Every structure is written in structure tokens, then in C-alpha cells.
Amino acid sequence: MAASIDMEYPFSGSWLVRNSPADRVPSHGTTLFATSYAIDFVPVGDTGRTAPVTLGSLLRPEAPEKFPGFGWPVSSPVEGIVVAVHDSEADHPAYRGLPSIGYALTQRRRAEAGWTALAGNHVLIESDGIVVALCHLQRGTAEVRPGQRVRIADVVGRCGNSGNSTEPHLHVQAVDSRDVEHADAVRLTFNGSLPRNGEIVVRESHAH
Template sequence: MAASMDLEYPFTGRWLTQNSPANRVPSHGTTLFATSYAIDFVPVNEAGGTAPITFAALMRPEPPENFPGFGRPLLAPIDGIVVAVHDSEPDHAAYRGPPSIGYALTQQRRARAGWKALAGNHLLIESHGGVVALCHLQRGSIAVRPGQRVTTGQMIGRCGNSGNSTEPHVHIQAIDIRDVDAAHAVPLTFNSALPRNGEVIDIPG
């Protein structure tokens, strides 16, 4: 089992850190599906915001295309071999304000359906005895296939809103084996550090 995995950030531009294991473990409030050290990054604009907050946005679901990061390129965070790809889930509406409460109530149903239902479109990259998962990708955007070798910084897909996601973002976790149902969570860092909740990562590109 890998003791930890050090990654590059899988994007350029400005991204907001959420659900960081630097703040708490398990980072997402559960150890289910080896997510103890998982982390989320939400793409934001130059002002640090996502889609504009309007009265309508707080009262009903919004198209994911309203968000500045929807479709933003994602890059391989490490050299390795792609060992799994799932790319057929639709990008559903985004939920903020009161609509997000109703959406949250459906999480248990998705959890019962398994990790793929939570992850949405995703890929797994195996490297150095561990496996990195990138989840919630845009439908049809994954640019690699199982068995393909990838290098750090190579475009692999685009940010989407598939699976268990209230707005476009990327969920990243490291595990010790390819089988997520049987895997153990592996701690991860980015360039030997780990951002905290609320920290904005700005990567030139």
C-alpha cells in the first residue's frame, strides 16, 4: 500500500479548495468508498466566484453551463497508466440555495447505487503502487482510454457536473488498489503540500 501520493494540480487557472483533508479526516464526513483523504476543487473566475447569485438561481436548479468552470480542461496529475474510464453519465443541473437541500436528500440513494453513481464520469490512473481517481467529469470529454500511458500535465478530460455534484468541480482521491469497493484511502498532497478549505489555487497556464 502506498504511504502517500504527491501529485501536481490537475488544472490551470483559479480553483477554490473544498472538503480538504487538511481541515478534517474523513474529509467528506465518511470513510465510504475510500474517500477519507479526498479533496474537491471548484473552478472560479478571476474574482473568485462561480455563477452569479441571482434570485432565480436560489429558487431553482441551474444549467451547468452557467458556471465558468464547466468544461474547463483537466490534466493528468501524475505519470501512470489509465486503468478505468467511465464517460457516459449526463451532466445534471447545479443546485444552490434551497434546491440544494432537496438534492442532498438524494445522496443516500446514490450511495446505495455504488461508487460509480457518486463519481459520475471518472477515470483512474495507476502510478507508483497507488491509484488516483478524478471524478465528476463532463460527459464525453475524457480524452484517454484504459491501458493508455499518460504523463503529468497531459489533458485527460474536462470539468463537469456528473454524479454526486451540486455544481461543476473535480473530486480527487487516492486509493491503494484499482477496486474502489475494496480499496483503502491513501493520503495525497500537491507539490508536497495540502491546501485548506477556502484556499484559492491559481496555476498559470
């Protein structure tokens, strides 16, 4: 049986579920870089939307600061040891509507550049031999360092738009090795279950 890990949600507030392995595997349409069971969470405002949709947002790239969840705290979903921190990638513009088509055409180039080019700023936390990756973090917001022990709900960084990301969100995956590019995917659940695409997860703050 494949390895698995059960975690807490790594955030507070309201987050929209996308690319959930509860709906399809591989969840992101590829097994590349052990993403078979990865899941995306997109922060949403009081309206349940990531950001207001305007004619401008459908025609041109947008600043990530326009999105209400940009900069929201991201916390550790497990108790473990931080084994890697990458914090220097720029947060690029968000792409919705027509701009998203052009951005999609550049995805192959990023994949060829390796996992870090896709993950952007990230933190890796090892817990009982399984490594949890928290990706697309905001540049310069890492609050942990390699070798540091973290508890559940300790803040590790903030939601950003780095790496392969069309709008600010948090990509979560679990793997069986610190070497993500050669690791196997690990099944994951949150509090014993997986949310489905389109569901909004609401969490109260328990940050330490």
C-alpha cells in the same frame, strides 16, 4: 504508516478548495469508498466566485453551462497508466440555495447505487501501485483510454457536473486498489503540501 502520494495539481486557472483533508479527516464526513483524504476543487471566474448568485439561483436548479469552469480541462496529476475511464453519465443541473436541500436528500440513494453513481464520469490513473481518481467529469470529454500511459499535465477530460455533485467541480482521491469500492484511502499532497478550505489555487497552464 499509511501509503501516500504527492501530485501536481490536475488543472490550470483558479480553483477554490473545498472538503480538504488539511482541515478534517474524513474530509467528506465519511470513510465510504475510501474518501477519507479526498479533496474537491471548484473552478472560479475572475471574481473568485463559481457563478453569479441571483434570486433565481437560490430558488431553482441551474444549467451547469452557467458556471465559468464547466468544461475546463482536467489534466493528469501523475505519470502513470490509465486503468479505467467512465464517460457516459449526463451532466445534471447544479443545485444551490433551496434546491440543494432537496438534492441532499437523494444522496443516500446514490451511495447505495455504488461508487460510480457518486463519482460520475471519471478517469483512474495508476502510478507506482497507487490509483488516482479524477471525478465528476463532463460527459463525452474523456481524452484517454484504458492502458494508455499519461504524463503529468496531459489532458484527460474536462470539468463537469456528473455523479454526486451540486455544481461543476473536480473531486480527487487516491486509493490503494483499482477496485475503489473495496480499496483503502491513500493520503495525498500537491507539491508537498495540502491547500486548506477556502483557499484559491491558481495554476498556469502546462497542458501537453
